Structures are given as C-alpha cells and as structure tokens.
Amino acid sequence: MKTVKELIQEKEIWAGLNHPNIALQEADVAVCGIPFDGGVSFRSGAKEAPKALREITYTIDPTTERFESIEELKVLDFGDIEGESREEIFKKVKQITYDCVKAGKLITFIGGDHSTTIPILWGIDQALEESFGIIHIDAHFDLCNEMGGDHLSHGSTERRALELKNIPDTESIYFLGIRSAEAEEAKFIRENKMNILGAREIRQLGIERVLEKVKGKMARFKKIYITIDIDALDPAYAPGTGTPQFGGLDGRELLDLLYGLFELPVIGFDVVEVAPNLEESKIALFAARKIITECWGHHWRKGMNIYGKYEKSS
Template identity: 65%
Template sequence: MKKVADMIRQEAIWAGLNRPGIEMDEADIVVYGIPYDGGVSFRSGAKDGPAAIRNITYTIPPTTERWEDLSSLKILDLGDVKGDSRDEMFQQAEDIAASIVKSGKLLTMIGGDHSTTIPVLKGIDQALDQPLGIVHIDAHFDLCHEMGGDLLSHGSTQRRALDLKNVSGTDSIFFVGVRSVESEELEFINNHEMNIIKALEIRRDGVEQALKMIKEKMSRFEKVYITVDIDSLDPAYAPGTGTPQFGGLNSRELLDLLYGLFELPVIGFDVVEVSPQLDDSALSVFAARKILTECWGHHLRKRKQMRGSYSSG
C-alpha cells in the first residue's frame, strides 16, 4: 500500500504532470534535484530547495500566466541525486545531465547552491560535440578561481565552465542582472572580453533592449543553457537566499527575460540558491516554482510553433 501511495503522490507533483516510471525517451521534460549547499561562502540552506519547491506543486493548475495549457506535457522527475560525499553527488549529477541531453529532452535542474550547476555543465559538455552558450542570470559573476580554497564553490560556477571543451571562452557566456563583484573577479573582467548586462541597465533601458543584446551574442549557438540564481531577483521578491543583493530584477523583468530567452535554442536550465529556512514567507520558493513552470510553457510553445512550421512547409 505504501508503494502505491508513494506513486500516487509522485504523480501529483508538478500540477499532476509528473509521469514516474516512464522511459526518458517518452518524456518531454526531465527534472532532477541536487540538494547540496556545501559550496556556499555565507549562509546555507539551499540543500532544502528541491524538496520545498516540489512540495508546493501538488495543487497548482497545469497552466501558465499566458493561460496556456500544459496538460499535454510529460514530465519525468528523477528525484534528487544522493551520495555520502560531494564527489558522489556531483558525479551522479553529471551523468544524469549527459543522459538527458543525449535524449534530446529539456533538462531542468533544481539546486542546491550554485556550485550544483558545475556538474550539470560538465555533463552537458560531455554529451555535446559543438559549442555551448550559457546565459548566467545572477546577482554575482561566480567567476572566482576558488573561494576559501574550494575550486567547486558557488562563486566559481562560470570559472569552471571556462574549463569545458565546448566553452571557447568568456564570449560564450552572457552575464545578466549582475550587481556585485569580487576583487579577483574585477581583475579578471578587466582583462577579458565580457558579455554583461547589469541589473541597473535592465531597469534603465528595459527588458527588450537587454534581450536584443543577449540574442545578438548568443544566437550563434545551436545549444544554450540558462542558469537562474534566485538572488538575481531583488530581495523584496526572493529574500530566501544565502547572499541577497539589493537593487535586483523585479519579478516581471525576470519572467519577461525568460520568455524572450527561450526563443534561443535552449536545451536546459536550472534554478538554484533557494534557501527555504531563510524565508518565512516562502516567497522565494513560490518564485522558483513560477520560474520553472513558465519556462516549461515557453518550451512547449516553441515546440508547437516548430511543428506548425514543419506542417505548413
């Protein structure tokens, strides 16, 4: 009876769209969590993000803010990676990412601190044999070579991306919403060509201008990955995160950015750094859930448009 009850409960998550037990080839979207926050430099708690986000998806409708119906989507939630050490968890996360990309399904990862994006990018790199573009939406650059001696810290995510075979250099990454920089990062930025749109520039010039700049640079890639740190949002909209920074994006700006970014050939995305224990209101958890389901809507919409163009052609 417990096994049946667990299966029913699993099917109910993600607005009832989860299909536990189906093969990856049958799914449209494959989700997994990396409940790890050992890479933080300040406040912890992001390890509880995946469970907290899933727990508020039982009663939501399978629709988007544009009133699109998601009920045709088949989501395969693989659950969370497990392991007694970071090495075990990250290796598992890397292998899963590679499998999802090879299957051609939309990869969705829920962190965890931002270090959890490192094994995902490694897995994608392993699965691809072509250039990868990365859109990094964050209050921070995460370009430190190391933090506290840790090469896999949450402040080193994109520095490690630069080690990948399919990431040719800083021109392969676009940093969006940044408003904080470490001294080491400032030196690095001043010595490299960078793609950057600050949060203050998005507020001043608008989302459409930001999207135009991003697409001009990233449209050359046939494979794009988006990583969303919840602290890209101003703390007024998502206070539950380890290193909040004032002056961030508002919720409308972030949702509109993601709507436009999914016009690029997005093969996967993640939402990281949600720390439920740091937010009694649960605003951050609800924000993350909204980001996830809206992005799935963008993926479904694009797929339908592509089918329509094929049938009309």
C-alpha cells in the same frame, strides 16, 4: 511528511504533469533535485529546496500566465541526487545530465547552491560535439578561481565553465542581473571580453532592448543552457536565499526576460540558491515554482525542439 521518493511517485506534483513510470524517451522534460549546499561561502539552506518545492506543486494547475494549457506536457522527475560525498553527487549529476542531453530532453535542475551547476555543465560538455552558450542570471559573476580554497564553490561556477572544451571563449557566457563583484572577478572582467548587463542596465534599457542584445551575441550557438540564481531577484521578491543583494530584478522583469530567452535554442535550465528555511513566508520558493513552470510553458510553446524532432509526446 512524505519522503522525496513518495512525492515523485505521485502524479499530482508538478501541477499533475509528473509521469513517474515513463521512460526518458517518452518524456518532454526531465527534472531532478540536487539537495547539496556544501559549496556556499555564507548562509546555507539551499539543500532543502528540492523537496520543499515539490511539496507546493500540488496547488497549481498546468497553465501559464498567458492562460495557455500545458496539461499534455510529460514531466519525468528523477527525484533527488544524493551521495556520501560531493564527488559522488557531482558524478551522478554529470551522468544524468549527459543522458538527458543525449536523449534530447529539456533538463531542469533544482539546486542546491550554485556549485551544483558545475557538474551539469560537465555533463552537457561531455554530451555535445559542438560549442554551447551559457546565460547566467544572477546577482554575482561566480567567476572566482576559488573561494576559501574550494575550486568547486558556488562562487566558481562560471570559472569552471570557461575550462570546458565546448566553451570556446569568455564571450560564450552572457551575465545578466549582476550587481556585485569580488576584487578578483572585477580584475578578470577588466582583462577579458565579457557579455554583461547588470540589474541597473537592464532596468535602464528595458527587457526588449536587453533581449536584442543577448540574442545578437548568443545567436552563434545552436544550444544554450540557462542557470538562474534566485538572488538575481531583488530581496523584496526572493528574501530566502543565502547571499541576497539589494537592487535586483523584479519579478516581472525576470519572467519577461525568460519568455524572450526561450526563443533561443535552450536545452535546459536550473534554479539554484533557494533557501526555504531562511524566510517564513517562502516567497523565494514560490518564485522558483513560477519560474520553472513558465519555462516549461515556453518550451512547450515552441513545439519543435532544437534537436529537430517533434517534441510533444503523442
């Protein structure tokens, strides 16, 4: 089996879009793995996702489901961020996020559990001098102040986000696909103004109406980050995850939702909580691959990025 370092030195990964020897300024998209699942409260295994995902990106062509070519897209894979401790890993994640945001590149992170989104948001917050919005696609709110005494758990991601200087209020986050809440979270959302469309509401409203609502609320932000927990999908579409919840989005709903959300000024996204070893068929892993490449297609389609520069490399 090839190591992660060997994988990222090969252009064939990421549908042949990987350019391992270019500088960040030459790239259109920067991608990075965070093989850490020390923030979970239940089943582990998400740390295996970054390497496992790269290993199945040889088998696809650089086209979207709308039959568009993205073969000119330049992807720079930084490999996996590792360290001797969570503190070291999170510090590195924060720095690489900061660098990519400053460079005006679309950032793509592969978790890891959902706690890995926390240092990504730290890096965005440090890099920006303006407020930004977050779209949280998940079965869970991740609004617990702590879980099991851990303030950096995968269930505390958005609670930590609300502490950032560039997240002005609780309505800066839009929660989509939710269908589970801790008692603490239920109390929190009753006491604060929140943007929430659960999986049930999304099915009832339809994607077109959902997008109208989300865009209406998030239009005030010039920069938006999307975090995608694979358990937003119903377990039928993504069984390989640590805390599956019945009654979720189907694959078509999620792909159509992301298509519309990328009409907003998205500066980056992550896909987290994929645990390949929890299911033999690796359905969740293949779902993550599709999500990532389609989002890259949406980014490429826009042509002009939110930093006001022509973003397709010459």
